[in-house]
Amino acid sequence: MPNRIDQKFAELRAAGRKALITYICAGDPSLAQTKALCLAFERAGVDILELGVPFSDPLADGVVNQMASTRALAAGATSHGVLDMIRELRRESQIPIVLYTYVNPIYRYGFELFHRDAEAAGVDGLLILDLPPDEDAANPDFEEHSGLKRIRLIAPTTPDARIAQLTKGAGGFIYYVSREGVTGERSEVAASIDERVAAIRATTSLPIAVGFGISTPDHVRAVAKVADGVVVGSAIVRQIGEIGDQPDLAKKLAAFVAPLAAAAHS
Helix, strand or coil: CCCHHHHHHHHHHHHCCCEEEEEEECCCCCHHHHHHHHHHHHHHCCCEEEEECCCCCCCCCCHHHHHHHHHHHHCCCCHHHHHHHHHHHCCCCCCCEEEEECHHHHHHHCHHHHHHHHHHHCCCEEEECCCCHHHHHHCHHHCCCCCCEECEEECCCCCHHHHHHHHHCCCCCEEEECCCCCCCCCCCCCCCHHHHHHHHHCCCCCCEEEECCCCCHHHHHHHHCCCCEEEECHHHHHHHHHHCCCCCHHHHHHHHHHHHHHHHHC
16 A cells, blocks of 8 residues: 555645645544544544654654643653544545654553554554664664664754765654754744755655744745745644644644644645
8 A cells, every 4th residue: 555645745746835734742632632633633624644743752742742742741641642642533534644752651661562552443654753864874783674764854053964974864854953952843844845845855856854943824835835844833833732632623723733634625
């Protein structure tokens, strides 16, 4: 079966559209609400879901996403629970799913077993924030044992030679981090996106998605002019924290996400 990420980007390319990718932390405020949010986001036009695996020390994340992970852990979310939720979601949806995680939860689960269980549950790709390709080669335990796409991160400060190394072993799409530092909302998109995306395109035919600091339809339109996908996370997660575990959470967040999807598709 073709990978759902590849299929989605092919469909969007044929339609002349760009992808909206949304990030939320699985289990925030509960795993049941995460499933409801995923289904609501798909109906609102989201193309790919990025689900964070709750972790106690998410160093690449800003305060908003750190608090989401803390809330999810306090609510009882675990790696096993996240995969169980995805299995349930797959009964109703075939939207592409990327797990956003750190090495530690995978290593505790068992690297090979996590990959196999994630693929069996219906995950399409993994974005492991603190596992560079050098470590893959140096640690046999980190060898991939599944068909999951390995999403690679590239930063504004990544040298050109390093970009080529990162894209060589990537799959699904390249995630370009448009700003230095941790995740979080910004008032403006970074000015260097055009130049950096062009440098990445010179090394790969994979789609390029841009994230970090993108929070409004205007931001999405600006980034979609040069990228194949746009990632919005902290702006959504912040509202989840403000609204909390309320019956209308999914409805309210879908109303926020729908204009972002329209901006990407226009």
